[in-house]
Amino acid sequence: MTAAHEPDSGPPHAHLSEADLNQGRPIVFRNATVLTMDDAHHVYNGADVLISGDQIAAVGPKLEVPEGTLEIDGTGGIVMPGMIDTHRHMWQTAMRGYGADWTLTQYFVWNYLQWGKSFRPQDIYAGDLLSAIEAVDAGVTTSVDWSHNLHTIDHAEAAADALAEVPGRFVLAYGNIQAAPWEWSATPEFRAFVDRRFGGGGTDMLGFQMAFDVPPASPDFPGKGAFAVARELNVPVTTHAGVWKVTTDDGIRLMHEHGFMDERTVYVHAASLSTDSYQRIAATGGSVSLSTESEQSAGQGYPPTWKLRQHGIGVSLSMDTSVWWSADLFTAMRVTLSADRAREHLEAHGKDETVTHHKLRAEHVVDWATRSGAKALGLDALVGSIEPGKKADVVLVKNDASPAMFPLLNPYGHVVFQAQRGDVHTVVINGRVVKYNHRLLGIDLAKARQAVEQTVDYLKGVLGPQAWEEGMHPEIPETNVAENPYTYIDDDKSA
Ligand SMILES: [Zn+2]
Numbered sequence: 001m002t003a004a005h006e007p008d009s010g011p012p013h014a015h016l017s018e019a020d021l022n023q024g025r026p027i028v029f030r031n032a033t034v035l036t037m038d039d040a041h042h043v044y045n046g047a048d049v050l051i052s053g054d055q056i057a058a059v060g061p062k063l064e065v066p067e068g069t070l071e072i073d074g075t076g077g078i079v080m081p082g083m084i085d086t087h088r089h090m091w092q093t094a095m096r097g098y099g100a101d102w103t104l105t106q107y108f109v110w111n112y113l114q115w116g117k118s119f120r121p122q123d124i125y126a127g128d129l130l131s132a133i134e135a136v137d138a139g140v141t142t143s144v145d146w147s148h149n150l151h152t153i154d155h156a157e158a159a160a161d162a163l164a165e166v167p168g169r170f171v172l173a174y175g176n177i178q179a180a181p182w183e184w185s186a187t188p189e190f191r192a193f194v195d196r197r198f199g200g201g202g203t204d205m206l207g208f209q210m211a212f213d214v215p216p217a218s219p220d221f222p223g224k225g226a227f228a229v230a231r232e233l234n235v236p237v238t239t240h241a242g243v244w245k246v247t248t249d250d251g252i253r254l255m256h257e258h259g260f261m262d263e264r265t266v267y268v269h270a271a272s273l274s275t276d277s278y279q280r281i282a283a284t285g286g287s288v289s290l291s292t293e294s295e296q297s298a299g300q301g302y303p304p305t306w307k308l309r310q311h312g313i314g315v316s317l318s319m320d321t322s323v324w325w326s327a328d329l330f331t332a333m334r335v336t337l338s339a340d341r342a343r344e345h346l347e348a349h350g351k352d353e354t355v356t357h358h359k360l361r362a363e364h365v366v367d368w369a370t371r372s373g374a375k376a377l378g379l380d381a382l383v384g385s386i387e388p389g390k391k392a393d394v395v396l397v398k399n400d401a402s403p404a405m406f407p408l409l410n411p412y413g414h415v416v417f418q419a420q421r422g423d424v425h426t427v428v429i430n431g432r433v434v435k436y437n438h439r440l441l442g443i444d445l446a447k448a449r450q451a452v453e454q455t456v457d458y459l460k461g462v463l464g465p466q467a468w469e470e471g472m473h474p475e476i477p478e479t480n481v482a483e484n485p486y487t488y489i490d491d492d493k494s495a
Helices: 090-095 106-118 121-137 153-165 190-203 224-233 249-257 275-284 292-298 305-311 329-350 362-369 371-376 411-418 445-472
Strands: 027-035 042-051 057-062 070-073 078-081 083-088 140-147 168-174 206-211 237-241 266-269 287-290 312-319 393-396 424-429 430-437
Touching: 027 090, 027 292, 027 393, 027 411, 042 237, 042 292, 078 411, 083 266, 083 329, 090 121, 090 140, 090 153, 090 445, 106 266, 106 445, 121 424, 121 430, 121 445, 140 153, 140 206, 153 168, 153 190, 153 206, 153 424, 190 206, 206 224, 224 237, 237 249, 249 275, 275 305, 287 371, 292 329, 305 329, 305 430, 312 362, 312 371, 329 362, 329 411, 362 371, 362 411
Parallel strands: 027 070, 027 078, 083 140, 140 168, 168 206, 206 237, 237 266, 266 287, 287 312
Antiparallel strands: 027 042, 042 057, 078 393, 393 424, 424 430
């Protein structure tokens, strides 16, 4: 929807056209609350952010700007760094919402054992394209595509093509659930693909990681071959760790003993690990990508924020997959803060105690969704905060038509518990305005819709109507309602 937008000062109908916005003129956000997410977490009220070229040029009140600078009125809004998602299976967005009632077991059966192989390159492309657009629209300016269904190089090309087509910042995390990581990573085709598309490690707009998991130990650690390839290519590894009964402390120990844990490693979930594993992660400087909506409903383990805090492990946020969950980081921030507090209260009540002060604050989860994500991806020098010299990945959260956008008293709290993706007014990525006044610019949503429709039609045909319906509606276990003494009436006394 388009917000009514009549700023108190300035000319009426001061909307800028798409042609105005991307012709290389500097841009200034005026009179906003600015969450810089710099080292000191400076917050400015009534301040401006000037963007020149692909960089943030200045931050502060009443900035002098070059002649011809385009002005975007930030009155009543919050300017924050673009959000960063460190783990998103973007190909699965083609099946949005299908698995809402799945457990992790049902997800594995459907994707890994039964139907994942059915996805063609164009289906990977379709899901990635829609997911990339969805991310940008929600102010998620950097996304790691945890792309673990690249069972041919054509699939990988399709994923890279989709990410390159959308004007966001992406990292292709290459994976293939249809083969062992030490197999697919050893093929000459994989090497040739990396050379061709990501020679020298890629760019800051489209980077590269390797994505694979370490199943419970076999003593010879066959996974070491894949880690060795990552080391040789000098690319980070991202791995689902601490997934209940799937990836365990064994995997962490083997990685550590073989010297494959470092500060660039991103451990996804890390939800059911021992103290020993958290210590190994902390000592080697890696970080954890939390997908709280996922951990809460799929069953990897309770979102481990309170343990990560105890061990001083860095946290970034992610949404995992739209086959179940929402793909905006407002939701991720909200559920992560809530899960941490729920856990603290529950633990305290178990000891007959009362929590009087929360340890985790709204400010912390905003950091996790921005700055800490940049650190996890080794992009901290470029993005993650609003500081002069950094790349201009900037989001304006503002919606004059929304009764939930005022009063704006506690900006961190407002971002976490009040705002939502519909309030994302403007998104700038690498200096380019990709969304303005709640509308995407230069992005072909119709093309993504058509591609996804074709994928859904094709997959429905492959599965057939019965498997399609059964996949979406798993059986519900029987619930035995507990006996309740108050539901029985003693006839003698009631007379
Ligand atoms: Zn995942």
